[in-house]
Amino acid sequence: MLFRPREWALLTQPRAVVGFVVTLVAVDALLAIAGVWTTALRSAELLTAAAIVMSGAICVEAMRRLGLPQGMVRDLLGTWWIPVVLLLPPVYSLIVPIPLYLLMQYRIQRAVVFRRVFSAAVVALAGFSSSTVFHALIPGPIILLDGVTGAAGKSALISGEGIGAAILCAVLFTVCNTVLITGAIRMSVPEEPRRTTVWDSESLLLDAVEVCVGLIVSLLCALSLFLLLVALPPVLLLQRSLLFQQLQTAARTDPKTGLLNAVAWERVAKTELTRALRTGCPLAVLIIDIDHFKKVNDTHGHLVGDQVLLNVATMLSQQLRPYDVIGRFGGEEFVVLLPGADMAEACRTAERLRTQVGRMAQPINDITITVTVSIGVALLRVHGRDLLELMAAADLALYRAKDSGRDRVCLPVATTAGVPVRSVTDPPTDSRGS
Template identity: 50%
Template sequence: MSISERSAASVDRPAGGRARWPFLQEPPGLIVYMSLLVLAALFLFGVAFALTAFSPVDLAVFATLVAGAAISVEANRRLATPQHAGLNRDLLGAWWFPVVLLLPPVYSFLIPVPVYLLVQRRLRQTLVYRRVFNTASVGVSGFVVSVAWHWMIAGDFMGGLRGDAGVTEQLTSVPGVLFALAGCAVFTVLNTLIVALAARISTGTKSGLLPLWDREALMVDTVELCVGVIVAALAHISLFLLPIVVPPILLLQRSLLYQQLQTAARTDPKTGLLNAPTWEQEASIEIARSRAARNRSAVLIIDIDHFKRVNDTHGHLFGDQVLMGVATTISHQLRQSDLLGRFGGEEFVVLLPGADVNEAWHAAERLRVEVGCMEIAVEKVQVTVTVSVGLAVAGEHGNDLVELLTAADLALYRAKETGRNRVCLPGGRPEGGTVPDPRETTAAPERPQGIADA
């Protein structure tokens, strides 16, 4: 997963809804955070620009690297990269890392500008202010690493800010290459943390930062680091060698397309969760495995209360934020072995392998409470939503996925009919169990209902 597209995947969402000024519909904390980062980027760019002596050689290197990035963007477009494949990946960092290593730090702010303009116009459009935030994030991350890299060579901080000549010679030594790889890794981590924090503020969750990498993303980032340093070394030797690396980079980019298409076919485009067909397929396999091992498993159907009212009151853009927030909150409360998917509309489904009635009940209650504690800001007002949960357990309410989904759907209907914001079973109290019968007790909301009571 490339740096640029991690930004877009983590922060960008469809610009639907009725909001005339989408920026003002964001949580106030996110607006402040984005604004501070952009202002910091502008300030640091001004300082670096004032100290930098631009040379024709540096400008030629910069133009050549921009041209390489432009070829990669156009190749992505020709490859018909999925627009809604969840976390899209590319190898644009292979052209950005050489800017950090070869040129004065001021160029780290300049390189994402033409690249993102091309991405916005030719590849994938998104809200402009989020694209500006992504540009600032890449610029600040690259600037910090570039200053450290030049500071190490120049021996003084001001020399690091100016980008004194001589740093490129380090790319011909083993210690220099290792330090360059470490610097590019810091670039990747820093940019990811900046964007992950923005995503956390945007969704309004309190469960920590989003997961940053999976095994596939880590592998792609490692390849990107290595290719970026190779491009930098070749550019140091001669700019005429750079055309040699273009075909391998495009071939690597093409190899990423298969994974992206797989992801697009398996995941829901708005939340990044498993879509209904994929969840049903994997849940059926897991239930069959549990039955063969004589283990229990439970199915939850989770429905956001009065979600249509959310869309009608605040617009579909805010509704998308609610879906993302609920999906993130639920995923943070589940075990790694649990299976979470979006069933359609405002419904989510969860498979809890190995859970009996009591364990499933407590897990569902925890999810209900956590979602009720989630706050999303709209027009400076903190809005809360609630969920109703239907619960069914294999062996108690059915033996296969179809029977369990039918029973859980009946339980969800009962939860809606008895007041919402509660967990219900399909029938009465299970024999020998300690779970309260929803016909005898009702779950009191942990927080004011907010929209759900509007």
């Protein structure tokens, strides 16, 4: 059944998230009831809503055929939300998302039900708010009774004032939608950095494209619904290109942490290593392992363990330079490439990572979890001249750190003429001293 509480999984979320989702859905429901009660239905508006839903359904079906990556996916469905906002009375913005999100749930991907409902509620509330503002600014008729066939008549949208208000309200819709979703993410995962969830350049570009295409579709619909046949193919092509790019990214990304997977990291690392050998620049490799991670899984469950894994990955990423390369090596291990880092810089970086992870308190499901990491460091030309040798040396250094008591940084033991020696900067036990 659709509404079994266990399928919603809402009660496993923080209380703030539960309250936010329930409040949002309740507000949408009350507004929809009031809107249906007070809005007079017009045949032209009903036909326009049906045509937009049909166009959106074709896009959803195209997504199913191409396939979707795991995790958060960007699509161009805003292309169809914006015409609803601008062309139809506000109540339609509360109703039109329902069939399309039901179609996404059953034709594309069975997401957690409360998340799907929340996404629809966010689009509905953002659309209702923006549509209310637009129709207050432009009170004239948007869809004419004869506009469906393209007969004589002029929509209030086809004017300088109408287009200016449309741009304003399309941007307002996008901002409201983004803020509501980001608010839920911040309440669910407080450690998530704001820049990765809101205003990064790629998201801004996609939002701008969505607004522009949505405005073009709105103008075409205001002239005649038959022009949807002209707008649909370019929208499908744009959506296909966007999803294809995301599928390519997903093939390189670890689904639990969002970092590069082992294959993608190795490909990038080999390129950087070749460049370092050619130019003579230093380079270092770190292998990072979460200490006693199995105990976290056994004590609190694998879902909590996955959250700890994500939190550690996020912390590590925040502490590295933009051009450092981090990936998930497997299990609870991470691997980092530090271009341009000599031995002193590599040890300082590794020690900073170890310290920051150890200080991080992770509140998860009303419990606070702290973990430590052990780190092995290897240097190009000192411990090896290819990636395989560096990884083997860093792995040996990691074992030294584990054997020495964990929560420390170690360098490998080098050999000269078969006699074990330590590098001159390698401390007796770890980078903090014994």
